[in-house]
Structures are given as C-alpha cells and as structure tokens.
Amino acid sequence: MWSLRDSAEPDRPMIAVLDRLLDETVDPGDRARLHAPAFFEWEGLDDAAAERHAVSAVREADRSGDPEAVCRALGAFGYLAYGPDHDDAREPAARRLLAVAADRERGDHVAVAYFQLFLAAGARADLVAARAELDRALAAAAGTQLLELAGVAELFDALVHALAGDVDEAVRRYDALSRYMAEQGLSLASVFGLISRVMRAQATGIVDDDLWQRTRRAADDTWFPVEVPTAFVHLLAGDRKTAAALYRRSPRPARDYAWRAWTTMRAHLAAAAADLAECRLVYDALRPFTGTLGGLDAGSFSVGTVDAALVATAAALGRDDDAAVHRRRADETEDRVRRAARALLTARTPPVPDGGIATPSP
Numbered sequence: 001m002w003s004l005r006d007s008a009e010p011d012r013p014m015i016a017v018l019d020r021l022l023d024e025t026v027d028p029g030d031r032a033r034l035h036a037p038a039f040f041e042w043e044g045l046d047d048a049a050a051e052r053h054a055v056s057a058v059r060e061a062d063r064s065g066d067p068e069a070v071c072r073a074l075g076a077f078g079y080l081a082y083g084p085d086h087d088d089a090r091e092p093a094a095r096r097l098l099a100v101a102a103d104r105e106r107g108d109h110v111a112v113a114y115f116q117l118f119l120a121a122g123a124r125a126d127l128v129a130a131r132a133e134l135d136r137a138l139a140a141a142a143g144t145q146l147l148e149l150a151g152v153a154e155l156f157d158a159l160v161h162a163l164a165g166d167v168d169e170a171v172r173r174y175d176a177l178s179r180y181m182a183e184q185g186l187s188l189a190s191v192f193g194l195i196s197r198v199m200r201a202q203a204t205g206i207v208d209d210d211l212w213q214r215t216r217r218a219a220d221d222t223w224f225p226v227e228v229p230t231a232f233v234h235l236l237a238g239d240r241k242t243a244a245a246l247y248r249r250s251p252r253p254a255r256d257y258a259w260r261a262w263t264t265m266r267a268h269l270a271a272a273a274a275d276l277a278e279c280r281l282v283y284d285a286l287r288p289f290t291g292t293l294g295g296l297d298a299g300s301f302s303v304g305t306v307d308a309a310l311v312a313t314a315a316a317l318g319r320d321d322d323a324a325v326h327r328r329r330a331d332e333t334e335d336r337v338r339r340a341a342r343a344l345l346t347a348r349t350p351p352v353p354d355g356g357i358a359t360p361s362p
Contacts, residue, residue: 015041029064032057036076043079047255054080070100071109078116082257082297084285091120111141111149118152119257123289123297125333127160127340130299131348151177155300158196163302164341167200190214190221195301198229198236202304207237225251225262232265232303235272244273257298260286260306264294267309271316279313286310290326291333305330 018038025031035057042050057073064070074097081090094116101109114137121130134153141149158173174196181189197211215233218226231246247269253262263282270278286306294309295301307330314323 010045011041027064028060029066029069032061032064032066032069032073035060036072039076039080044254044256047083050256051080051085067100067104068106071097071104071106074100075109075112078112079257081116082119083255083259084263084289085255087123087288090123091117094120107140107142108145111137111145114140115149115152119297119299122299123260123292125292125296125337127163127337127344130156131160131344134299151181152299155192159296159299159301160341160344162196162199162203163337164345165203165338166345167203171196171200188224190218191224191226192301194218194226194229195295195303198233199302201233201236207233225253227251228253228262228265228269229303231269235269240272243269247273248275258295260289260292260297261295261301261303264303264306264309267313271312274316276317279316283310283313283317286313290329293333293337296337305333307333 015038018034018041022031022034022038025034035053039050039053039057042053044050054073054077058070058077061069061073074093077086077093078090078097080086081093086093094113097116098110098113101107101113114133118130118133118137121127121133134149134156138146138149138153154173154177158170158177161167161173162170174192178189178193178196181192194211194214194217197214201207201211211233215226215230218224219230227246227250231243231250234240234243234246247266250266250269253259253266263286267279267282267286270282286309289306290310292306294303294306307326310326311323311330314320314326
C-alpha cells in the first residue's frame with residue numbers, strides 16, 4: 001500500500017539480480033514473478049523501465065495461466081496505472097484482480113484490488129465511491145496490510161475534512177498521521193506535513209511561518225522531489241520571481257501516483273513564469289483529467305482542481321474561451337466535491353484525539 005522507498009537512487013544490486021534471473025528464467029509464471037518486483041525497483045525513478053516491467057509481468061502471467069502470478073502482475077500493473085499513461089485501464093485491471101483473487105480466496109490480493117478501486121474512484125473525484133471501496137479493502141485486509149490501510153483511511157478522512165472546508169481539523173489529522181509515519185521511519189511523513197499546509201494556504205490565502213518551516217523540513221528530510229511544491233508555496237505567497245526561478249530548475253514529475261498533483265502545481269507555475277511552451281504541454285497533458293482534483297487520485301491530498309490549472313495555462317496562452325470553460329468546470333467540481341465531503345462527514349467521520357490515530361469507521 002505504501003511506497004517504502006527511502007532513496008532517489010535505484011537498488012542496483014537488487015536490479016542486477018532480477019535482470020540476471022530474468023535472463024536465466026524461461027517459465028512465464030516465474031518470469032511474471034520477477035518482472036513484478038523489478039517494476040517496484042524502478043517505479044518513480046525510471047518511467048520507461050517501470051512500464052516495461054509492469055506490462056511484461058501481465059503478459060507473462062497471462063501466458064502462464066497461473067492465478068497467483070496473475071495477481072502479482074496485476075498488483076504491479078495497478079500501481080503503474082496510478083499514473084497518467086494507463087488511466088483507462090486502472091479500473092478494469094483492478095476488477096480483474098478482484099475476480100481472480102476472490103476466486104482463489106486470497107484476501108491479501110482482494111484488499112489490493114479494492115485499494116486500487118478506491119484510488120480509481122478518487123481519480124474521477126467520486127468521494128462516496130472511494131470511501132465504499134476503502135471500507136471493502138479494510139474488511140479484506142489483515143496484519144501489516146490492515147495497518148497500512150488504516151493509515152490510508154486516516155489520510156483520506158483528513159482529506160475529506162479539507163475538501164469540506166474544515167482545514168484546521170484536516171491539518172490536525174495530517175499531523176497526527178505524520179507523527180506516526182515518522183515514528184515508523186517512513187520518509188513521506190514530512191511531505192504530508194508540507195502538503196497539508198499547502199492545502200490550508202490555498203483555502204485561506206495565508207502563507208505563514210509554519211508553512212515555510214515545513215517547506216524547509218521536507219527538503220531536508222525526504223528523498224521525495226519537493227521542488228515543485230516548494231516553488232508553488234512561493235507562488236501562493238506572491239513571490240512570482242522566486243517561484244519562477246525554482247520552477248525552471250525543477251524536473252518534470254515522474255509519471256507515477258503523484259503525477260497529476262505535481263503537474264497541476266506545475267501548470268500554475270508555468271503560467272506564472274510565462275513559459276508558453278510548457279503551458280501548451282501541461283494543458284494538453286491535463287485536459288483529459290478535467291473535472292477532477294490533483295492529488296485526489298492518490299487518495300490522500302489535493303492541490304486543487306485540474307480545471308483551475310487549465311484556466312491558468314489557457315489564459316497564459318491567450319485562449320480566453322477555453323479558460324472560461326475550465327473556470328466553470330472548476331467551480332462545478334469544487335462544489336460537487338465539497339457537498340460530497342460534507343455528506344461523508346455528517347454520515348460517519350469519528351473524532352481524532354490529539355496526538356492519536358482514530359479507528360476507521362466500520
């Protein structure tokens with residue numbers, strides 16, 4: 001459920017072993033079992049290598065007819081599909097994984113399938129369906145997997161509070177989970193501390209000392225690329241010159257689970273920097289995701305509607321009619337998601353004690 005990566009460098013010795021075994025292995029089921037972990041070694045670091053291994057895992061598993069190999073391959077492919085390149089395949093692949101896993105009575109793979117369906121619902125900005133799929137994942141999981149999913153549920157509940165407009169409660173919940181993640185040695189802890197403050201700044205229009213501290217801490221504490229959100233904080237603060245300078249030095253986002261959120265921020269930065277070539281690229285890249293939120297597809301945060309980013313880039317390009325269309329869609333999406341978030345809170349969200357982690361609602 002979580003990425004356990006603690007470095008921006010691939011594990012070269014592990015990759016060498018996997019490559020050697022793939023060269024020596026003929027059985028398609030065994031090859032699928034090798035391609036799947038090879039994917040996880042490359043995801044977020046080398047898009048082409050990651051995609052090659054995930055797609056190969058499914059192809060080899062299908063050749064083998066081995067249900068366990070199919071489950072492992074679809075688990076890897078589902079993670080690949082969190083990014084932008086296989087968006088149409090993410091839900092069909094998850095439903096196929098669910099069918100195969102349920103037939104084999106493999107609760108661990110069933111939980112992964114429901115988790116993938118949870119993210120697919122978030123990707124289309126359907127909070128109610130996302131919560132239902134997450135509940136099913138929790139019901140199917142056990143052991144460490146259940147603990148990971150409980151963390152996912154905590155993040156989602158914090159996000160729902162933010163989307164409902166209760167950003168202070170959302171930050172409190174993000175902080176509780178961030179402390180827990182830090183205690184477990186998870187490097188993404190400081191990233192959630194930063195992103196929760198970015199969400200509050202977007203909602204309130206205030207960039208305070210706490211956000212600046214979180215920005216510096218995230219840059220120091222994690223391998224995860226935070227150049228784009230750091231530049232975005234400067235943009236929120238009205239420092240367009242620094243934002244533009246940081247943006248121009250930032251790499252394009254990996255085509256993984258954070259792509260839509262990071263590209264949404266990057267679109268605003270490109271528009272502010274008057275980088276028209278990049279505006280064209282990100283406008284075309286984000287346009288298929290109109291009506292959604294950047295980050296909600298990862299199930300844990302939001303940096304605003306994709307359409308707001310499309311407004312900024314369209315306006316920078318002088319495409320006023322397109323900007324007007326996306327402005328209406330942004331308003332419609334915000335209203336729809338806010339109403340769904342408030343309905344979820346009314347129906348089910350339990351309180352979280354200070355410094356604690358709540359038990360997910362049944």
